[in-house]
Amino acid sequence: MSLPLPSPDDSDLELSIVMPCLNEAETLAGCVEEALQALRDANLRGEVIVADNGSTDGSQTIATRAGARVVPVAEKGYGCALRGGIAAARGRYLVMGDADGSYDFSQAGAFVAKLREGWDLVMGNRFRGGVQSGAMPWKNRYIGNPILSGLGRLFFGSAIGDFHCGLRAFSKEAYERLALRTTGMEFASEMVIKATLFHFRVTEIPTILRPDGRSRPPHLRPWRDGWRHLRFMLWFSPRWLFLQPGLALIAAGVAIGAVLVSGPLTIGRVTFDVHTLLFAAVAILIGLQSVIFAVLTKVFAIQSGVLPPDPKLQRWMDRLNLEKSLAVGIAAGLAGLILSLHAVGLWRAEGFGQLAPGELLRWVIPGGVLLAVGCQIVLAGFFLSILALPLKR
16 A cells, blocks of 8 residues: 655645656666655655656656656756755655665654754764665775765864765755755765754764665766765865965975075085075965965855854954055065065175075065065955955845
């Protein structure tokens, strides 16, 4: 006996189970039937939605016959399919999972139980529940997923152990507050990252990963999609993409430059001189540019709603207004100009003739660095003041 589909005016459904679908004729019926059985077993008023992304193998008919509601989604992409299915869902809670037979939809009741406790996002954890033989390629199981999940915990302070598990549940209200933007595979990462950054209540339950039931190759491409997820996490973390590397470069450049600006340094049989001083200057300039990118990226991301407000950054922005940035930048530029003029004075004292390059460059390099730093700070101050303009949205 199959669970009857709710009528369109049903507004008191508790759960919608959403499956993205692109040519899943081999496994779709089994997934839908398992999901419907889970609704019956947990005594849940719910529905199963197949968000079809343009299947050409008859998946739509299979889903309808199995008891699901098919929602056609024209725009291509994993994220687009899920967004279309979720938008059409009528349940208070949602469970999402792939329609390839790898996820155990019979756990829907366990996910809902956690949502009823007040959690906003409930993730499945395949490593705690069990990865069956042949269910996950070794490079995903032992390299890709552990590394990406570890970086997610490092970058965002997330406590999630399986960052990319596709079986997860959330409330419709929490989903709408997240305002997810991505259309492809990054959709899954964006959900976890934003839920963490916006301080949603996130937890995990063990779930089993089964072998893919299809005879054709999966849509997933491990190396390509792994890079896409890593790239996306870096986009959401200007601190690790720009700020930390930039500060490290500045610190190294200043430390090395402070030693070499007064004269060569010999360690054993190796002598470091103005050539190393020049590379230290380059490190300072690249580092400062990276730090500026970190601030600009963070401000833009907050204003566009991609990242949550940061009180610490706001306090710095209030202190470092345009006028103070101009003062600091002009002061650095003047210091650089003074050093540069001093170098010209040394040259003049020699009748503008031949000079020992090493001695002159100890003035020219710091002077050039300070001039460039001053210009960067002034330009960044103007850019930040433009970003901080109050705009009606």
